[in-house]
Amino acid sequence: MKFAVLGAGRIGRVHAGAIGSVTGAELVAVADAMPAAAEDLAQLHGAEVRTIDQIAAADDVDAVVICTPTDMHADLIEQFVRAGKAVFCEKPIDLDLGRVRDCLAVVEETGGMLMVGFNRRYDPDFAALHAAVADGRVGTVEMVTITSRDPGAPPLDYIARSGGIFRDMTIHDFDIARWMLGEEVETVIASASVLTDPAIGEAGDFDSLNVILRTASGKQATITNSRRATYGYDQRIEVHGSEGMANARNMHEANIEIADAKGYHRPPLENFFMTRYTAAYAHEIATFVGCVRDGKAPPTGGYDGMMALALADAAVKSVAEGRAVQMAEILA
Amino acid sequence: MKFAVLGAGRIGRVHAGAIGSVTGAELVAVADAMPAAAEDLAQLHGAEVRTIDQIAAADDVDAVVICTPTDMHADLIEQFVRAGKAVFCEKPIDLDLGRVRDCLAVVEETGGMLMVGFNRRYDPDFAALHAAVADGRVGTVEMVTITSRDPGAPPLDYIARSGGIFRDMTIHDFDIARWMLGEEVETVIASASVLTDPAIGEAGDFDSLNVILRTASGKQATITNSRRATYGYDQRIEVHGSEGMANARNMHEANIEIADAKGYHRPPLENFFMTRYTAAYAHEIATFVGCVRDGKAPPTGGYDGMMALALADAAVKSVAEGRAVQMAEILA
Amino acid sequence: MKFAVLGAGRIGRVHAGAIGSVTGAELVAVADAMPAAAEDLAQLHGAEVRTIDQIAAADDVDAVVICTPTDMHADLIEQFVRAGKAVFCEKPIDLDLGRVRDCLAVVEETGGMLMVGFNRRYDPDFAALHAAVADGRVGTVEMVTITSRDPGAPPLDYIARSGGIFRDMTIHDFDIARWMLGEEVETVIASASVLTDPAIGEAGDFDSLNVILRTASGKQATITNSRRATYGYDQRIEVHGSEGMANARNMHEANIEIADAKGYHRPPLENFFMTRYTAAYAHEIATFVGCVRDGKAPPTGGYDGMMALALADAAVKSVAEGRAVQMAEILA
Amino acid sequence: MKFAVLGAGRIGRVHAGAIGSVTGAELVAVADAMPAAAEDLAQLHGAEVRTIDQIAAADDVDAVVICTPTDMHADLIEQFVRAGKAVFCEKPIDLDLGRVRDCLAVVEETGGMLMVGFNRRYDPDFAALHAAVADGRVGTVEMVTITSRDPGAPPLDYIARSGGIFRDMTIHDFDIARWMLGEEVETVIASASVLTDPAIGEAGDFDSLNVILRTASGKQATITNSRRATYGYDQRIEVHGSEGMANARNMHEANIEIADAKGYHRPPLENFFMTRYTAAYAHEIATFVGCVRDGKAPPTGGYDGMMALALADAAVKSVAEGRAVQMAEILA
Structure with missing residues (x-):
């Protein structure tokens, strides 16, 4: 199978490398608005630089991996499912729920395949946790x-165009919550503050938040987010059930411990999403390749992308109005 | 210093034992509506059985420890501060906030000393956590x-008269939240379900809940409660700040680990509040004795008892109305 | 049952306190060469100061706890088993194996009861480990x-009269090894160095050592000792078998963890044997009281005391001669 | 730089894959006595099948990776350093210390570069531990x-030609001990048993052993080995010094924990050396490539290979003679 990567930035380079390491998959084309970036990435993997339209029209491309800026995602998804290519797109599909719905309608019409990049579901520890549950x-x-x-x-200019912390950061946790709960959320309650940097508040966003999600049967999930953790990238999941509890633990920079007169010390956590989720990105792309090869629906599809965004919209509304928001209000 | 214990039930026996092990403190009297219980506990510690009124009038009693049913707490506090005795009272002061306020007014008028039994603040690990913070x-x-x-x-008949999970169980967590936040709560958001036993719901209560507390400066605390944990008594606190995170961990039945072909196994947690909080109860009473001896205000006083109950009232209202409740509404 | 404590030093005071907290046990007499120490301890527990001979002759003493200097142990054991008292004696019975054997012969002749104070077997975690095994x-x-x-x-003058690290410190580990192996040791190999303080070497002792013990069936145990651990009192046991492994972990000053930019930090270990083994000492004396009451043989008797010393002698010989020493050489 | 792999078995395939993932390194040739194995591996990486002599004579090969059976190692090392190729050789260089010395003399004469495959030094956690020390x-x-x-x-026929557990398995631990001690060993004491399978004893080998190593300054290292661990591949290092202790912990199959009525459970350890040391093998080959490129001496050279074997010889002698063996006896 032959793949193209659209967008040769940081995450595009990660996915291009992952394609190269999956048996039976080959990167043949790279597109980017910046020719030098496209050229550099293409060379590294023995691929060609092409325009987006060339890739859409190409006979030798089975699937594309969309790593462009967010505002291009929905248009590109529509263009490529119409062109008969399988599509992997980084989250979010779009920051506007209406636009997402229109895009998914096109995917459905064409019978195309769309996988959304919720990388955490492909982390080996989180996958082992979900399997145990x-x-x-x-x-x-x-x-x-x-x-x-x-x-x-992230930089303030990124924050300004990110859609806000709920749509940019919490969206991953909303997806994890749906995955672990195994039942759709009915009610969303959220509380958000600015605690780490007043400039984030001045940009109209928050940096610290808690969310409570509730399903029709009364199951509950909580999400705690902060834009600051001095000790690294803190990523934990804990699932309680009628028979017990399961959790996934953090990943430290090294699995060593030092004891001295001040006590016992372990290194901080991996503090960059790419090193923390190295294995997750590789499994994610391998899963995409497998789904393309076998004609199977991806574990994280367009509906998952839409629902995580809808939960973010509900949380934003809950903060603004100081009340529990029904998902029916958002999805109506 | 000489002490009397009012109420010779389970917790009264714990406190009586603790008094005996503090240097300079002596248990001289025990009162209980059931003569056999009073007699048994008095004998164990070489104390006398007396009536409540005899103890209030006694010259040889400096302080009392109130371990009676909740509905007697406020009346007894008033009687004994008026009688010039230092008073330790198990939480809650009362299930009705108005009654608590009236009671505290009497304490204030008399200049009496009242310590409320929020045992968790006296747990060595939680105390070490608070000290680190x-x-x-x-x-x-x-x-x-x-x-x-x-x-x-607990048994359903206990639940029926408990004032509900927020006033019975979460009240401890509200107190811990106030202690760790170091700033009063302004807003309360809560979500509660019945997940472990429908009979609890039929009794008008919940068994599973999440609460978000927010202070005026935007600090947030979350509380997760469940009436079920197959693996023991799960008691954790985690505090995040601008420079890092501190947590207190659970106490297992034994500090051993066994590895076999199925993996690595540790024993479950201590699963009874008395064994989990053995050291906490001892430190609590030692603290009370120290405060009586030195004429110092106790770390957990009447105001703390009132505020934890007010937070519980706010949480109940938040669940009922599906909205964020301001503490000003409750305390007005 | 009525008890006397011989020796009102640090460990005597611990045992006296433990006797007081066991239901049915009472401390009636204390003896010490220093009258002030005896008086102080006796007063604390409402006991009398008596001479050793008075205690041996007393009708109201069922059992004695020997906490005197080591060189008095064997004589006192003999005196008190002859006087018909049950005897608890701190380890070691004596530093000379021949003297120990003579003493045990007297115990056997008289049919007396002797418990030796290997406190670690009574530690709740080690006991849980042994139970699992x-x-x-x-x-x-x-x-x-x-x-x-x-x-x-310890101070150099203590080291000089201690019999050396193998007889003073490792003796505890020899006892644990026998307990966990469940089979007598046949061969001892040891290696000892002076690494922490040259003065220890000048005093003729070592501060750092490793021992390998082997049974007839080929089971092996290793012991690692050091007179220095900056991070506290390091006490670990690990048992491997045909189906898996079990270990007991160290006890930290508090069960908390702090994470910051430098990593994750836990407090050092309990660093004093009395705080580390508080529960062990209490269980040890409670076990002694129970054995006296029920006429049962103690879990750690004279034979255990002798065998641990014999292993120490073998280790000393192994270091001196640079070879594996057969226990038959020592016990012949 | 261009590489050839000699031996297309399990470990040869791992190293071939590692070469392919290092920037600037290319696998050009594969040799194996079994043509099908060579062909398969060559094809996978776009390399050619050649004979060993062809590779020695080839102008387009800078370096070779020797993964053949042990009895060919020394001859191949000599052939390839004489041919001017940089050489990476799996441990051991040979099972006979005299043969190893002759081989290293040839390496020295030719001024060639030889790296020995002690993979554990390249494990990220062990490397972090060593760096901390x-x-x-x-x-x-x-x-x-x-x-x-x-x-x-391993299979009994492997054991029969392995040189025994000390030369086959403990050799890795001898290398780690030298690395962590930072000082050569002077004395070796060992004890070995057959505990897991009598057939191993019948084959003249042991399956369970303990070793004590001592340096001239009195530093000590202990090694515990067993051919059985139901809970996975147990690989731990602990280093004690004047100021504290540092350890490296085991790697579990997943970093999750499950709690239920029976307690807290974690998955077993990675139980295959290739999955446990995946990262180590990759870093090892990357280190070799870097040393070839930069003309630097490898961290694990011929001398390290010889010394680890000499320690194994000393341990064998210590077991046979029941005494401490001086390294001077072995190296004389």
Whole structure:
């Protein structure tokens, strides 16, 4: 199978490398608005630089990986499913829920395949956690606790166009919550503050938040987010059920411990999403390649992308109005 | 110093034993509506059985420890501060906030001393955690996460007269949240479900809940409670600040680990509040004795008892109305 | 039952306190060469000061706890078993194996009861470990690893009369090894160095050592000792068997963890044997009281005391001669 | 730089893959006595099948990776250093110390470069541990504890030609001990048993052993080995120094934990050396490539290979003679 990568930035380079390491997959084309970036990435993998339209029209491209800026995602998804290519797109599909719905309608019409890049589901530890839960190791799932703290905030100009912390950062946790709960959320309650940097507040965003999600049967999930964690990239999931509890632990820079007169010390956590989720990105692309090869629906599809965004919209509304928001209000 | 214990039930026996082991403190009297219980406990410690009124009138009693049913707490506090005795009272002061306020007014008028039994503040690990936070080890406190899961629900008849899970169980976590945040809560958001036993719901209560507390400066605390934890008594606190994070961990039945072909195994947690908090109860009473001896204000006084109950009232209202409740509404 | 404590020093005071907290046990007499020490301890527990001979002759004393200097142990054991008292004696019975054997012969002749104070067997975590092993959780025991590191060396004058590190410190580990192996040791190999303080070497002793013990069936145990551990009192046991492994972990000053930009930090270990083994000392005396009451043989008797000393003698010989020493050489 | 792999078996395939993933390195040739194996590996990486002599004579090969059976190692090393190729050779150089010395003499004469495959030094956690020790985090190194337990014994026919457990398995631990001690060993004491399978004893080997190593300054290291560990591949290192202790921990199959009524459970350890040391093998080959490129001496050279074998010889002698063996006896 032959792949093209659209967007030769940081995450495009990660995915291009991952394609190269999957048996049976080959990167044949790279597109980027900046020719030098495209050229550099293409050369590294023995691929060609092409325009987006050339890739859409190409007979030798089976699938594309969209790593462009967010505002191009929906248009590109539509163009490539219409061109009969399988599509992997980084989250989010779009920051506007209406636009996402229109895009998914096109995917459905064309019968195309769309996988959305919720990388965390492909992390080996989180996957092992989900497998244990699916195997009934904790009985019936009742409550989920998700902790997600970034080592630091992104640049302010990124924040300004990010759609806000709920759509940019919490969106991953909303997806994890849906995955672990195994039941759709009915009600969203959220609380958000600016605690780490007043400039984030001046940009109209928050940096610290808590969310409570509730399903129709009363299951609950909580999400805690912060744009600051001095000790690294804090990524934890805890699932409680009728028979017990399961959790996934953080990844430290090294698995060593030092003891001295001040106590016992372990290194901080991996503090960059690319090193923390190296294995997740590789498994994610390998999963995409497998789905393309076997004609199977991807584990994280367009509907998942839409629902995570809808949960973000509900959380924004809950903060603004100081009340529990029904998902029916958002999805109506 | 000479002490009397009012109420010779389970917790009264614990406190009586603790008094005996503090140098300079002596248990001289025990009162209980059931003569056999009073007699048994008095004999064990070489104390006398007396009536409540005899103890109030006694010259040889400096302080009392109130371990009676909740509905007697406020009346007894008033009687004994008026009688000039130092008073330790198990939480809650009363289930009705108005009654608590009236009671505290009497304490204030008399200049009496009242310590409220929030035992968790006296747990050595939680105390070490608070000391680390107070020492600035995590910088300025920003977010607190409290997990509290009981091994099992109390009997349904207890639940019926408990005032509900927020006033009975979460009240401890509200107190811990205030202690760790170091700033009063302004807004309360809560979500509660019945997930472990429908009979609890039929009794008008919940068994699973999440709460978000927010202060005026935007600090947030979350509380997760469940009336079920198959793996023991789950009691965790995590405090995040500008410079880092501090947490207190659970106490296992034994500090051993066994590895076999199925993996690595540790024993479950201590699953009874008395074994989990053995050291806490001893330190609590030692603190009370010290405060009586030195004429110092106790670390957990009447105001703390009132504020934890007010937070519970706010949480109940938040669940009922599906909205963020301002503490000003409750305390007005 | 009524008890006397011989020796009102540090460990005598611990045992006296423990006797007081066991239901049915009472401390009636204290003896010490220093009258002030005896008086102080006796007063604390409402006991009398008596001479050793008075205690031996007393009708109201069922059992004695010997906490005197080591060189009095064997004589006192003989005197008191002859006087018909049950005897608890701190380790070692004597530093000379011949003297120990003579003493045990007297115990046997008189049919007296002797318990030797190997406190570690009564530690709740080590006891839980042994119970797991005895329950077959690791299958047939094959290899045992014992780590024992003191926070610091004792004073040099103590070292000079201690009989050397193998008889003073490692003796505890020899006892643990026998207990966990469940089979007598046949061969001893040891290696000892002076690494922490040259003065220890000048005093004729070592501060750092490793021992390998082997049974007839080929089971092996290793012991690592050091007189220095900056991070506290390091006390670990690991047992390997045909089906798995079990270990007991160290006890930290508090069960908390702090994370900051430098990593994750836990407090050092309990660094004093009395705080580390508080529960062990209490269980030890409670076990002694129970054995006296029920007329049962103690878990750690005279034979255990002799065998641990014999292993120490073998280790000393192994270091001196640079070879594996057969226990038959020592016990012949 | 261009590489050839000699031996297309399991480890040859791992190293071939590693070469392909290092920038600037290319696999051009594969040799194997079994043509199909050579062909298969060559094809996978776009390399050619050649004979060993063709590779030695080839102008387009800078370096070779020797993964043949052990009895060919020394001859191939000599052939290829004489041919002017840089050489990476799997451990051991040879099972006979005299043959190793002759081989290293040839390496020295030719001025050739030889790296020996002690993969564990390239494990990220062990490397982080060594770096912490080298940075003085534990002060002056005093005592080292190495635990190495295989999930299971190799086939009996492998054992028969392996040179015995000390030369086959412990050799890795001898190398780690030298690396961590930072000072050559002077004395070796060992004890070995057959505990897991009598057939291993019948084959003249052992399956369970302990070793004590001592340096001239009195530093000590212990090694514990077993051919059985039901819970996975147990690989631990602990380094004690004047200021503290540092350890490297085991790698579990997944970093999750499950709690239920029976307790807390983690998955077993990675139980295959290739998955446990995946990262180590990659770093090892990358290090070799870097040394070839930069003309630098490798971190694990011929001398390290010889010394680890000499320590194994000393341990064998110590077991046979029941005494401490001086390295001077072996190296004389």
